[in-house]
Amino acid sequence: MINVLIDTDVILDFFFDRKPFSEDAAKILTLCESKNVHGYVTPVSCSNIYYLLRRTAPHGKVLEKIKQLLMITDVLQMDRNVVIHALNSGFSDFEDGLQYAAAVDNGGVSAIITRNVSDYKKSKIPVMTPDSFVRSRGEY
Secondary structure, X not given: OEEEEEOHHHHHHHHOOOOOHHHHHHHHHXXXXXXXXXXXXXXXXXXXXXXXXXXXXXXXHHHHHHHXXXXXXXXXXXXXXXXXXXXXXXXXXXXXXXXHHHHHXXXXXXXXXXXXXXXXXXXXXXXXXXXXXXXXXXXX
């Protein structure tokens, strides 16, 4: 089974039903739910998802959405070493650097799934859009 880090933008596409991206985001999450892909998120993603969803929904409803997400994904650990790695990663966006460093430092992540591929130019892990990942799997 392939291990992937699902970037925050993909999850927000699903939760906010942002067309046309939400369809591929749903496919990624379905692959995780069916255990065809082992999906990971980070604590940073969970925090950002909460913050952005909270603008449009009550606290309890947002917590339920995050709990549902965590039923089909795992959370990569972030510690001092991940933060230092991110600070030294050369990423122009610190949040993307944190995501990347968590994927690298926790090992086993084979791809990062994001719509913002250009944000991960310095990645040594393959970076794919949800669409290209789904097509590469040939499952849809």
